[in-house]
Amino acid sequence: MQPEISDHIFYSFLTGGFCASTTTSSFYPFTIEDTIAQDKALASVRNHKEAERRRRERINYHLSKLRYLLSCNSKTDKATLLAKVVQRVKELKQQTLEISNESLPSETDEISVLNFEDCSNDNDDHRIIFKVSFCCEDRPDLLQDLMEILKSLRMETLFADLTTIGDRTRNVLVVAADKGHHGVESVHFLQNALKSLLERSSKSVMMGRSGGGGEMLKRRRALDHIIMV
Amino acid sequence: MQPEISDHIFYSFLTGGFCASTTTSSFYPFTIEDTIAQDKALASVRNHKEAERRRRERINYHLSKLRYLLSCNSKTDKATLLAKVVQRVKELKQQTLEISNESLPSETDEISVLNFEDCSNDNDDHRIIFKVSFCCEDRPDLLQDLMEILKSLRMETLFADLTTIGDRTRNVLVVAADKGHHGVESVHFLQNALKSLLERSSKSVMMGRSGGGGEMLKRRRALDHIIMV
DNA sequence: GGGAACACGTGAGTC
């Protein structure tokens, strides 16, 4: 425990009281005024001390909450904890941004096929799992064509997320393929099939379209309504 | 600026040096050993002081980063800042949890229809905007039936997000209705139409299904692959 | 003047 220096102040006040009692000509070393001033000074020091203690408690209280939120050991020092908090906030911000962006179709056509062979669990060791996602112009037969592609490749759809806004669509699928029929190289089959799917789309859109600017504006306005939600 | 108490230590070391130079019988008040010890003591105090200063700087550096991330005024005090950080981390955690939950179909059938009449901007003052979302068993004709419902109600789809995993599907749509044909009460039309849609689903599913546990497991396994992504 | 917030140097404890 640290010595309280307020005692030192008190003592120096005492010595001062003996030497220079200038306010009155009293015989007593301490006048009432001195006592009052002394009390006030002590009270001031005490208040200051306690306010500072409360401030420290307030700060440490929130730090303990952050320790809990980040499931940090109580032995993690303050600076490291705060560094982790900074990192976590950044991550979470980025994550929400990505989710809201990735879930909407992009303006440009895109195709992505990934295989999860390495990640497949024991239940699925006889199957290969692919994650397929693509953005393109929307058209009535798109979904049907996609289903036929997957059917012809003997792939089962485990998960599908189809997002359409205005004339653009973004489709994400998780599909399973039997290892008897497919290997890792099937990624290319899928990619090529999707490429032809998108080419068919752009052809039909090109022929049927009158102008490009209108759809863009329409989508922009539709977007306003979604973001408002 | 605060007085450096190391000076006091230094001076008390000096006085001590005069009174008790016990290590040697030298005439001089300070021996070489004393000087070395004195240097070491001073260096120790200085190191301690500087280490503590670096520690404070480290902590304050991360706090300034957090101030920036939360776009807080530089005059926001530490305790308030940390309180806001706690709140923000909680919010972001909750948000990402909700997004990942809300975007997946629930086990129970649900219907929700909201109108955005109050939020509609100037471009759409002649239209009413509805947000429609529902969860139910998936079936091949569901989408077609849904489109027919919207067509019969003369509603245009601005946005659609259709998520299917295993045998469950979650559909979110933002639709626009002309004010000439529709008012706020059209919410009920939509709700009833969706209700009949879901009833049709449950009937066909009930008749065609053999057992319930298998689908659940299948979905569970499909979910594993998505979460791995 | 007085409360609030901060930086500082220091003693104590830990590894």
Added chain:
DNA sequence: TGACTCACGTGTTCC
């Protein structure tokens, strides 16, 4: 031992 963290009381500054 030394390097490090923490709580503490204090001096200072700003409203």
